[in-house]
Amino acid sequence: MAILLVSAQSKRCTKCGEVRELVFFAKAAHGLYKKSARCKKCDAVFREKYQKDGSADRAKTKWRKSVVGRACIKAKWDRYKKTEEHRKCRARYRSSVKHKAASKRYKASKYGREACARYKFRRRARIKSVPCTLTALEWAAIIIGQEGKCAMCGRSDEPLTRDHIVPVSLGGHHTKENIQGLCAWCNSKKNNRMQQ
Numbered sequence: 001m002a003i004l005l006v007s008a009q010s011k012r013c014t015k016c017g018e019v020r021e022l023v024f025f026a027k028a029a030h031g032l033y034k035k036s037a038r039c040k041k042c043d044a045v046f047r048e049k050y051q052k053d054g055s056a057d058r059a060k061t062k063w064r065k066s067v068v069g070r071a072c073i074k075a076k077w078d079r080y081k082k083t084e085e086h087r088k089c090r091a092r093y094r095s096s097v098k099h100k101a102a103s104k105r106y107k108a109s110k111y112g113r114e115a116c117a118r119y120k121f122r123r124r125a126r127i128k129s130v131p132c133t134l135t136a137l138e139w140a141a142i143i144i145g146q147e148g149k150c151a152m153c154g155r156s157d158e159p160l161t162r163d164h165i166v167p168v169s170l171g172g173h174h175t176k177e178n179i180q181g182l183c184a185w186c187n188s189k190k191n192n193r194m195q196q
């Protein structure tokens, strides 16, 4: 009812009841004139209370657990993983004392010991059962052929690691034709997939 009494350029705040010009109301997706129901002054008070009494935190937690929230967080993380910043951050952590200590602790633990042994055994078994002729000389020739640059990203400031172009797990051989030099980062990223 009250709304009918006010002029077209103003609106009544539902909180304090005062009639104010439209500039005193924040923009909103819905509502009269697409403006918030509360005037900016009342809105500020409301928002402060919303932050302080934990409602904001509760809403955020609820959103994080929702299907949409989880998808958004994952998408954001996936985007970040592709950035140079993430690569640097990871490299920093990997060379940190903290990581070395954590990795040492894990390898000394029951689960870590078994995981290491499993990995080593599987790797040895795989390489042994396929043609395996790569010599130190051939490997050196490959590095020279690539001018010390990673075959995937092209960086030359890191030592190259041996990478099977066709992974051994997919039937690739441990021979000079199937070996390329990758930086440790690209090698771990490629894992046991074929290069795209």
Ligand SMILES: [Zn+2]
Residues within 6 Å of the ligand: 013, 014, 015, 016, 017, 018, 038, 039, 040, 041, 042, 043
């Ligand atoms: Zn108000």
Ligand SMILES: [Zn+2]
Residues within 6 Å of the ligand: 150, 151, 152, 153, 154, 155, 182, 183, 184, 185, 186, 187
């Ligand atoms: Zn690389």
